[in-house]
Amino acid sequence: xxxxxxxxxxxxxxxxxxxxxxxxxxxxxxxxxxxxxxxxxxxxxxxxxxxxxxxxxxxxxxxxxxxxxxxxxxxxxxxxxxxxxxxxxxxxxxxxxxxxxxxxxxxxxxxxxxxxxxxxxxxxxxxxxxxxxxxxxxxxxxxxxxxxxxxxxxxxxxxxxxxxxxxxxxxxxxxxxxxxxxxxxxxxxxxxxxxxxxxxxxxxxxxxxxxxxxxxxxxxxxxxxxxxxxxxxxxxxxxxxxxxxxxxxxxxxxxxxxxxxxxxxxxxxxxxxxxxxxxxxxxxxxxxxxxxxxxxxx
Amino acid sequence: xxxxxxxxxxxxxxxxxxxxxxxxxxxxxxxxxxxxxxxxxxxxxxxxxxxxxxxxxxxxxxxxxxxxxxxxxxxxxxxxxxxxxxxxxxxxxxxxxxxxxxxxxxxxxxxxxxxxxxxxxxxxxxxxxxxxxxxxxxxxxxxxxxxxxxxxxxxxxxxxxxxxxxxxxxxxxxxxxxxxxxxxxxxxxxxxxxxxxxxxxxxxxxxxxxxxxxxx
Numbered sequence: 303x304x305x306x307x308x309x310x311x312x313x314x315x316x317x318x319x320x321x322x323x324x325x326x327x328x329x330x331x332x333x334x335x336x337x338x339x340x341x342x343x344x345x346x347x348x349x350x351x352x353x354x355x356x357x358x359x360x361x362x363x364x365x366x367x368x369x370x371x372x373x374x375x376x377x378x379x380x381x382x383x384x385x386x387x388x389x390x391x392x393x394x395x396x397x398x399x400x401x402x403x404x405x406x407x408x409x410x411x412x413x414x415x416x417x418x419x420x421x422x423x424x425x426x427x428x429x430x431x432x433x434x435x436x437x438x439x440x441x442x443x444x445x446x447x448x449x450x451x452x453x454x455x456x457x458x459x460x461x462x463x464x465x466x467x468x469x470x471x472x473x474x475x476x477x478x479x480x481x482x483x484x485x486x487x488x489x490x491x492x493x494x495x496x497x498x499x500x501x502x503x504x505x506x507x508x509x510x511x512x513x514x515x516x517x518x519x520x521x522x523x524x525x526x527x528x529x530x531x532x533x534x535x536x537x538x539x540x541x542x543x544x545x546x547x548x549x550x551x552x553x554x555x556x557x558x559x560x561x562x563x564x565x566x567x568x569x570x571x572x573x574x575x576x577x578x579x580x581x582x583x584x585x586x587x588x589x590x591x592x593x594x595x596x597x598x599x600x
Numbered sequence: 601x602x603x604x605x606x607x608x609x610x611x612x613x614x615x616x617x618x619x620x621x622x623x624x625x626x627x628x629x630x631x632x633x634x635x636x637x638x639x640x641x642x643x644x645x646x647x648x649x650x651x652x653x654x655x656x657x658x659x660x661x662x663x664x665x666x667x668x669x670x671x672x673x674x675x676x677x678x679x680x681x682x683x684x685x686x687x688x689x690x691x692x693x694x695x696x697x698x699x700x701x702x703x704x705x706x707x708x709x710x711x712x713x714x715x716x717x718x719x720x721x722x723x724x725x726x727x728x729x730x731x732x733x734x735x736x737x738x739x740x741x742x743x744x745x746x747x748x749x750x751x752x753x754x755x756x757x758x759x760x761x762x763x764x765x766x767x768x769x770x771x772x773x774x775x776x777x778x779x780x781x782x783x784x785x786x787x788x789x790x791x792x793x794x795x796x797x798x799x800x801x802x803x804x805x806x807x808x809x810x811x812x813x814x815x816x
Binding site: 375376414451457494508565569572574593598 | 664665666688689691693695702704705725727728730731800801802803804805806807808809810811
């Protein structure tokens with residue numbers, strides 16, 4: 303699967319680089335210039351299975367995206383973009399993060415008209431540099447999505463994604479277990495629905511199902527309970543929350559609701575609430591996030 | 601001699617203008633919704649069928665990925681040119697009963713008029729940018745007006761007589777024929793008020809959304 307991801311990303315990149323500057327029916331078109339500033343409050347940001355060691359914090363995020371579309375035909379276009387963001391936590395400063403990434407995508411609409419469905423494929427690679435170096439990792443993702451407008455005010459999209467995470471080796475805690483907690487692989491399936499209330503207000507809903515590896519942090523006193531599940535695949539010491547970070551695999555459901563208020567055609571205030579739950583053996587994981595953000599798109 | 605001719609011409613022009621004013625009058629229109637708020641961009645027109653068609657050419661521009669203006673009223677037979685003043689390509693189309701057409705991906709201001717020979721509403725869209733939306737309304741009369749932001753419009757230079765007036769708006773909740781009002785125009789201007797029930801219509805969402813995007 304890792305090879306398939308690399309082949310797909312390289313193929314898309316090669317295809318992109320080989321595109322002519324301007325051909326009969328194709329050309330580089332609009333630029334992608336986006337900026338975001340967000341304030342988030344996170345409950346159980348360490349995604350602990352134990353209420354006595356779950357942590358809460360708030361963070362500020364600023365981010366930019368720069369890219370450009372290439373119009374292939376009246377129905378198809380590609381994009382290439384780079385992005386950068388910085389996250390600053392209020393309390394857990396060792397979790398402060400800088401992200402650098404790039405993405406490439408292809409979108410095809412199956413004909414002419416507002417209600418015609420589209421197919422979109424995306425590939426992205428992102429480096430997440432975290433102040434606590436052991437948490438730093440690279441994340442590669444591919445996904446495929448189909449969507450359509452159901453009515454003038456309601457649209458829906460669904461898809462699947464595959465992600466590969468690659469992190470660093472750190473101290474060995476249990477000799478029989480790997481210490482590469484951030485070498486992970488997981489699948490996701492998602493449904494996104496948007497409903498326009500008025501021309502200025504938008505409601506969004508997002509359901510995400512994730513299956514595969516994930517990580518969690520817990521204090522030393524709970525490590526034995528985690529190891530007792532026999533589901534831990536990797537574990538190492540943690541300097542952010544003061545215990546261990548471990549990798550296991552399981553299923554998670556994530557439910558998000560959002561409200562957007564369009565200030566202009568190019569900018570909006572957004573409020574998002576997200577709740578995630580998952581389980582591995584007898585352990586249950588819950589977390590929630592509330593975010594208020596301002597987005598600008600050129 | 602030349603001065604004398606000019607005087608005669610000026611006098612004649614003045615007389616004609618005076619005569620038109622004497623025998624022509626206006627209907628002042630107000631269009632509001634059921635909450636008494638003014639409705640902008642309502643097409644108010646006299647119900648009639650003219651034998652001749654117009655040869656006018658009207659412009660609907662494309663700027664910052666929007667059609668300008670949002671509503672255009674034209675007389676049957678008029679042509680509309682769709683210049684593209686964005687530096688990217690647009691693909692304009694309509695599936696309406698009154699006119700079906702498609703302008704495949706294009707850019708620039710090249711003259712490529714589309715002629716509208718049938719009465720009725722023609723919704724416009726762009727296949728690349730889903731939020732781009734506009735309306736053309738084709739009428740079979742030369743007596744029509746678009747209401748301003750105060751919901752006001754004026755049908756001018758009408759001769760005395762009986763008229764049937766109709767109103768159309770993109771968000772009109774009922775058939776245009778249900779808006780019909782009759783008015784008898786004498787020597788003084790008439791006031792006419794229309795109250796339209798509206799069904800909201802939305803453009804696709806354009807502003808950035810809050811969720812982290814998977815792609816574009």
